[in-house]
Amino acid sequence: MNVAVKSIQKILLTMLLALAIGALFILFIGENPLEAYGALLRGAFNGKLKIGTTLASFTPLLLTSCAFAVAAKAGAFNVGVEGEVFLGGITAAYIGINWTFLPAPVLMIVCFLGAMTVAALWALIPAVLKAYYRVSEVCVTILMNSVALYITSYLVSGPMSAGVANAQSLPVTVNLPQFMKPSSVNAGLFIALITVVFMIWVLNKTTFGYKVKTVGTNPSHAEYVGISPKKIFIQSMMLSGALGGMAGCIEVLGVHGYFLNNFAAGLGSNGMLASLIVKNNLIFAPFMSFFLAVLKSGAMGMQQSTGVPKSIVDTITAVFIIVATMELLFQFKDKKNKKEKSK
């Protein structure tokens, strides 16, 4: 309990410091920090549309950060979440467009299952290469992201093209209901939230979660107690892939309504960032995802409502993120405690 409180305290303090350093930077470039932060907050929270936009960009990050963290728990550094989002998306689109013989609710479920399956199989490739041939999953997944992008890009400008000016597919026949219109936040948010809570539960409470953690922290011990590190490594990579695929499916069925070329650009890497900042802690990752989503839509809002150019907004956001990665406040506290003790 104490540890959790301390961690939250640490995160809050870090954010405060990030704000302070960001403010210095804003001053340095000759803007008013209060105004800029005001615009940022308004950009993220002012009115239905802004809140909706924030929540809409929060939704995929929730899943991609969770996807990265799940793989990390088993000791995998899965850069490939982005590719999994793409492939999940295209599968959902394919099923949603073509399998209209299914009744809508069933079709919806099949879209999710299909997206998750294909994405999981995509993740299976680097997992098997790593588990059986010791090929670095970092290398393979970085490369595979481009492959996924080009495959989907090929499909939506060729065989699956809607024949319009953009590279996109026909609209899918089932949609996740949107709310807070006109923003594109949709029922996928709840699906993602439930999924993440479920994943936290799986990792902390179930036998599978225990095995994943064992393999991630000490594979040699895992093998000895009868847990197959290879099997678990592959399973969690596939799970990670499935989560990425789910994110892709939600984006297609909930946000766009069709597969749009290159729609997932940055979703994977931002999720990875959210997870890495909190050192792959599954409970904190959603909060960090939310923080990043707020930053993102806040930055868009800042561009929309003030004269601050986008490059400055982006610079401030980046400074924020860099500061947020550092645990320095926590260290300050530690040192202080020590000094007091030694006196």
Place this chain on the structure above:
Amino acid sequence: MSEYVIEMKDIVKSFGNVHAVRNGQFTLKKGEIHSLIGENGAGKSTMMKLLYGMYPIDDGSIRIHGDHIPSISPKIAIEKGIGMVHQEFMLVNELTVLENIILGFEPRHGITIDFDKARKTVEQYINQYGMDIQLGKKINQISVGEAQRVEIIKTLTRGANVIILDEPTAVLTPQETKQLFVILQNLRKDGKSLVFISHKLNEVMEISDRISVMRQGNYIGSVSKEETSPAELAKMMIGREVFLNIEKTQTKPGEKVLEVKDVWVSGEKEISKIRGVSLDVRAGEIVGIAGIDGNGQSELIEAIAGLRQVEKGSVLLDGKELGGLSPKQIRKAGLSHIPEDRNTRGLNRSMSIKENLIAVQVGEAPFCKGVVRDDKETLEYAKQLSEVFDIRPRDPEISTQSLSGGNAQKVVVAREVSIGGKLLVASQPTRGVDIGAIESIRKILQEVKAKGMGVLLVSADLEEILSLSDRIVVMHEGRITGRLKAEDANEDNLGLLMMGGTASAEERGSTT
């Protein structure tokens, strides 16, 4: 000039909430061998690491050759002539022996390393102390004993006149220990001062001039060897009397629980490290495997446990062929296994005592309901085991990271003997463990046998083999070189067999 080379006074050091050293005192005279003893977690290693500058001290003072040193780093320590052979070897696996020895003090040719000069210097020391070291090999290709010698050479080439050896004998065979002692005596003759940390009181009595005792981070006292006895030392360490020589329980061996038939196994670097080993273990007996480390015992055990592939031959557990089974299936078939390396195999140091205690039963009733783990059941079970096996501290929720060696080993032992298999394979069960814990672990092995489990015991400690086993097999270079009944075995004939000699005909005849 002070009488002491080293003076450590009123040392205090804590790690977070762990008070590793509360009141540390230590002095070292020139040309003496000074032993530092104490239970696991008494703070011996921490004291010496502080001297070597691995961590800053919280309080107290350190003098080297009379000079007060306010803050030490390994670099300064080395410059002051202090060398340390760590409990866990500080050798980089991927580098060669020579590279490891010169690391940090490389003779140079401009910016490149002058390997010729390095080799010459190192060989000089090797010859001077008559050590057997192959400089060109990588660390992961050499034996533990050799690694130990590499560590000593490392300190010597850096010009150490104070050498700290942290439990150097824990991983050595009696022969290797003897060799090491010769080296240590020679070093003392050359005027070096030595700190020797060990749990083995007979060794301490053999080699030291003075002995200091620590308990729970506190300095208890120093005695000179002439004025003390192992019993007194044990009492100082633990605070009570200890009895190591356990009386063997007599049981009637039952059915064969383990049959190893002509088994061949590959090693890490070579094929067929084990070549044609056959042995069996019956219910209710302890079979000891004696042998110098690295002669295939580890590979044999791993093969039995399914952690290493068997090239040919067969292993039967309770009549069931194990070939092709996974470690999990082998455990289901009735294997319990105390591995030789508790840190990487035996325990998951990032998990709690509770979780480690049920590690082999995860996903089995009553520790789960469906796919969900049952925390309450687990805690209940863990509390019970902690009580029975005297695991300290008594809080199963804490991480195994902070456990002392002895208690960590007790967690492994508790887990393995409580799952109630048919065969217990115990590999080096008391290595690096303090005498209090040794006492209780040995007792547990006797109890297990009495309950009718078969026990296969591997130990480099001949005294342990002799005091526990009903039958003894000796391994040398991947083969069995002798099989003896316990009553026929003694340190001498076992030692001979371990070196590859052959036993006399009658001893051979008495094998089962």
Place this chain on the structure above:
Amino acid sequence: MDLGKIFSVSLIYATFRSATPIIYAALCAAITQQADILNIGTEGIMLTGAFAAVAVSYLTGSWLLGVVVAMIAGLIMAMIMAVGHIRYKAEICAIGMGINLFALAITKFLLNSALGKSGTFSEPGIIAIPRVSLPFLAKVPFLKEIFDNWCITEWFVIVLIILVWFVFYKTVWGLRLRAVGQFPMAAQTAGINVNSMKYRAIAISGLIGGLAGAHLSLGYSKMFTENMTNARGFMGVAAMYFGGAHPILTAAGCLVFGLTDSIGARLQAYGVPSQLVLLMPYVVTIATLAVSMASKMAREKKKKSALAKA
């Protein structure tokens, strides 16, 4: 399809040319990797270098000064990362990604505010890194065609690969670096200051990353564009993994990628769907890596059984 036109002599230089920026990036990542630090920030370091090089070359008219300042800029970015990671315990990949975002934004910001341009900066006033032709090669017809008119930084990358290899495996510093990466405690007990080694590794990585950027904007091209690295830094990290941080194997990985990429560039002209051509280099690189690892494992097994027969 005219195979002669695809597999012409020019393919050799094209391969090398498109691989060079990635080789630089990979070397940047390899140095920290030897100290067990995954330098995800390569991309950002490189981008900063690319900007600094162009800006300084344009403002001062000196390409050399541009390269030097690019390396310093790379160093600064790397040091932010180093301090964050070592002093303030930031997750190295997280802060690396932060650096990438920062580099992307700050270069765009400076492009607008300092150079008054947006998007692309390609003024004639930018002085590029000179190209050289080796006179003695000019007489040999085949070699002349391959080695004609290479950029200085393209020649230099060959030197750098060998230099980095030499530093890793032959020098005192390299030995210490590897020890720090593989077993920091062992290095510490040998009197090596682990953190200072890490700082130095990241610093040198920053210098090389800056140079990588300078090559991109003053050698490979003569312009700066927002996000002009376009994941070449990430490709470098992938290549570094491909070669297990060994500079020569790493460069080999980059060349495999570059070769497929260049063949692809030539194949596209024949109506093969562009995306399928564009994904080829990635697939081939993965396949090469997988096959080489699998055969390495098979060789190890074979070696063992050869011993058994003996």
Place this chain on the structure above:
Amino acid sequence: SGGAGAAKEAGKTVEATAGTTAKAASENGDGKEKTGAGKRVCIVYSGNLGDKSYNDSCNEGAKEAAADYGVEIKNLEGTSAEEWEANFLSACEDGYDLVICSSSNFEEYMKEHCASYPNVKFAIIDTTVEGDNIVSISFAQNQGSFLAGAAAAMFTQKTDIEGVNPDKIIGWVGGMDIPVLHDFFTGYEQGAKYIDPDIKVLQSFAGTWNDPLKGKELTLAQFDQGADIVMNVASGTGPGILEGAKEAGKYAIGVDLNQDNDQPGSILTSMVKRVDTACYLAIQSVVEGTFKGNSTSYLTIKEEGVGLTDFSVMKEHLGDKFPEDIVEKVKELEEKIVSGEIVVENYTGFGANK
């Protein structure tokens, strides 16, 4: 401002063939006092400004309109679909008089949301969207490309010009492989074959809008395969194409804006697509109250929506080696297209009757 000047300059070049709409419009504007003061216009981009091509062209038009009418302009850049939609919606909500969607990327968002903002006027460039408050402006890029293809096909046979080989091969490098680029290519290829059916046209896509290095590599690869002139249709990837031509001592054709001066002497001409005019006209219609919803303009060569620059930069560089016949031929073809004698084909889904 300087940007507006550039747009005017671009205007002038097309003026060489006939009067220009933008020019005519600016004359109207210059005369009046700022009738548009108080009107607010928001332009949403699917990319960043500074591509020296499509987006910049659009911005030029807006700047010119701002100068002429005193309207307030807000530019919202975005590089991902998420940003496009958010920017678009925010523009809808924030009470602008006119929202200009600069590219076809906004098509779906407009279909979905425009009806909910009946008081806001919308314009979309490069595609057609139906709606009572929407005007659509698109271009016959195939026609302009036809001229570019014809010019390239003639140029590649002028072996007396340095760098031109006897091979009848020309090149074309696109950014992302999306349908609208195929419309460019269709015209380009048709134009080339019209001149000489034996001309071979090499086609490559960089797969990205913002990687000039990739563009350069593809261009050099086409040169290696015998091309000596390559058309750029790659937005931010384009500068690399032009640079590749310069470096290899070969030639390129610019796109969208007049790029002839980007690598002077290496760019034969540019296929100008008057996105600036489109943007300007949309603003003008709102200021002058002539905005007519549900209308579609398809700007062809006839309307000067597309066309080639006047080759003047190249002329200056080649001196008397400059092949005047190309200019004449282009003029002739232009007339034939306007008169309908030549029908330039469209890629599926494009054209006036889409």
